[in-house]
Amino acid sequence: MDKHQHPWADCVFVDGRFQPPLDGGRSDIRDKSTDEVFATAGDASAADVDAAAASAVTAQRDWAARGHGERAAVLRRVAAALESATGLVELIMRETGCVAGKAEYEISAAVDELTEAAALASRPVGEVLRTSHPGRSSVCERVPVGLVAVITPWNFPLVLGMRVIAPALALGNAxxxxxxxxxxxxxxxxxxxxxxxxxxxxxxxxxxxxxxRVGRRLVEHPDVAMVHFTGSTTVGREIARTAGSLLKRTSLELGGNNALLVLDDADVDQAAMIGAWSSFHYQGQTCISAGRHIVDRRVAEAYLRNLTDRAAAITVGDPLRQRTGLGPIINDAQLARARRLLDEAVAGGARVLTGGTNDGRFFRPTVVVDVDPASALWTEEIFAPIAPVAVVDGAEQAVALANDTRYGLVCSVLGADVHRAAAVAERLTCAMVHVNDATPQDEALAPFGGIGDSGLGGRAGGDANLDEFTERRWRTVTGTPVHYPY
Known part of the structure; x- marks a missing residue:
């Protein structure tokens, strides 16, 4: 892919045009498998943020004043353009280091986000309220927030961007x-x-x-009414502190330390398949990956054997140049962090059953047991293809261990007795829970988000977007002016 094929090479996108950034900065875009520079982008500055915000203020007013049908039509045209786009699968693969299936999923999911957002544009925008004042009409209406700053991560860049962009625009924001x-x-x-x-x-x-510097200016800019951030809990806290001091609305979708519970009646082969996908899919680099496998002792030996066999069978390599199951870790810093978490756990007594090695950024799927529950490998988000496994005696211990975390994003419970598994799921302290399925789940109509260290603010998806990207305004109309004593 020749970088000169891109109309956006060395550019930012401001006021509807690709243009060089005001300070002329640029950055290289590297293939995560080969480290080859295959494209370039503009490197914006605070001055570019100011110019973009000034343009967006006027554009947002005009956009919000348009009929919902116009806004929906634009989103449907974007969805059609996305479905017919060429070269996007390769771009996602090279930028993120993922396999083709993951890139194709992103495109499909982003189309879903656009089409569902187009339908959102025609949803009722208010409700009639009862009033004790004769001659008065009283309504609660929804109005756009205004300018929404969206800061997105690298792991699912297309769909996690569109998940916010599409509904925010559908509801009249810029x-x-x-x-x-x-x-x-x-x-x-x-x-x-x-x-x-x-x-x-x-x-x-x-x-x-x-x-x-761009992110900081977006958060601090006086015309930005809302900041939506998806990324690490550490950065999310910094954004919350800054935005809080400015009394600015935030929505923070942060990290997870997600538990997958395997009950004593689980089908071990099925559970290990779900466990492997939950921890190793896209090199474990998702906020909804399983970072803790909590397994009942009655099935632990068989589960570990099956999970280890599955991990050992996964191929790792350059997804563009060979048939492979996993690609590279995104960068050297993330690789070093994964190595440190694993090495510290092993030094503390953990045992690696398979994997634990890497060839450059290509990290073998890894299964680890006997992990100290106080170690960072167990308590922190991993973001690498590592599956720590703890063995427990019964559902009570499993629930207690699963809930022993500051995070609260997603959990899964696996068991043959569905009613029992569902009852266990109800006791888990997390914002999303799945019975007999993997932890990585996302649908355009479902409310996605976390509690605790996993998130602050509302939810993205379906009707939750109405609360996320609008403000409620009370409006009354009285036919004749009301008279007061003075």
């Missing part, structure tokens, strides 16, 4: 998007290209690739 520096193409500039091809009005979507 979006200032800062994709991760790892994925400025598929996470931002390629999205802008789709909107441009679909004839979206200039200014409703601005794309500002860059690093910390």
């Amino acid at each position: 979006v200032l998007l800062k994709p991760s520096p790892e994925t400025p193409g598929s996470g931002g500039l390629a999205i802008a290209e789709l909107f441009a091809r679909a004839g979206a009005p200039a200014g409703i979507l601005q794309v500002l690739p860059g690093g910390e």
Whole structure:
């Protein structure tokens, strides 16, 4: 893929046009498997944020004033442009290091987000309230938030961007998007290209690739009414502190330390398959990966044997150049962190049953037992293809261990007695829970988000987007002016 094929090379997207950033900065986009520079993006500055915000203020007012049918039509055209786009699968694969199936899933899921958001545009925007004042009409109406700053991660750059962009625009907002520096193409500039091809009005979507200085200016900018961030809990806390001091609305989708519970009556082969997918899919680099396998002692030996065999059978390599199950870890810093978490756990007495090695960024799927429950490998989000397993005696211990975390994103419970498994699931402290399925689940109509250290704010998906991207306003109308004593 020649970088000169991209209309967005060396550019930001401001006021409906691809243009060089005001300070002329640029950044390289590297193939995560080979480290080859295959494209370039503009590197925005605070001045670009200011220019984009100024354009978006006017654009948002005009956009919100349009009929819902117009807004829905734009989103449907973007969905059609996405379905017919060429080269996007390869771009996602090279930027993120994923296999083709994951890239194809992102495109399909992003289309779903756009089509569901188009339907959202025509949802009722208010309700009639009872009033004790004769001659008064009283309604609670929903109005757009205004300018929404969207800061997205690198792991699912297309779909996690569209999951926020599409409903925010459907409801009359404008979006200032800062994709991760790892994925400025598929996470931002390629999205802008789709909107441009679909004839979206200039200014409703601005794309500002860059690093910390861009993110900080977006959070602090006085015209930005809301900040939506998806990423690490550490960065989320910093955003919350800054936005809180400015009394600015935030929605934070943060990390997870998710538990997969295997009960004593679980089908071991099926459970190990679900466990392997939950921990190893896309190198374990999702917030909804399983970071803790909690297994009843009665089935632990068989589960570990089966999970270990599955992990050992997974191929690891460059997804563009060979048939493989897993690609590389996203960057050297993430690789070093994964190595440190595993090495510290092993030094503390943990045993590696398979994997535990890497060839550069290509990290073998790893199964670990006897992990100290106080170790970082057990208590923190891993973001690597590592499956720590703990053995417990009964459901009571399993629930207690699963709930012993600051995070609260997702859990899964596996068991043959569905009613019993569902009863166990009800006792888990998390925002999403699945019975007899993997922890990585996401649907455009479902409310996605976390509690505790896994999130702050609302939910994305379906009707939850109405609360996420609108404000409630009380409006009364009285036929004749009301008289008061003075």
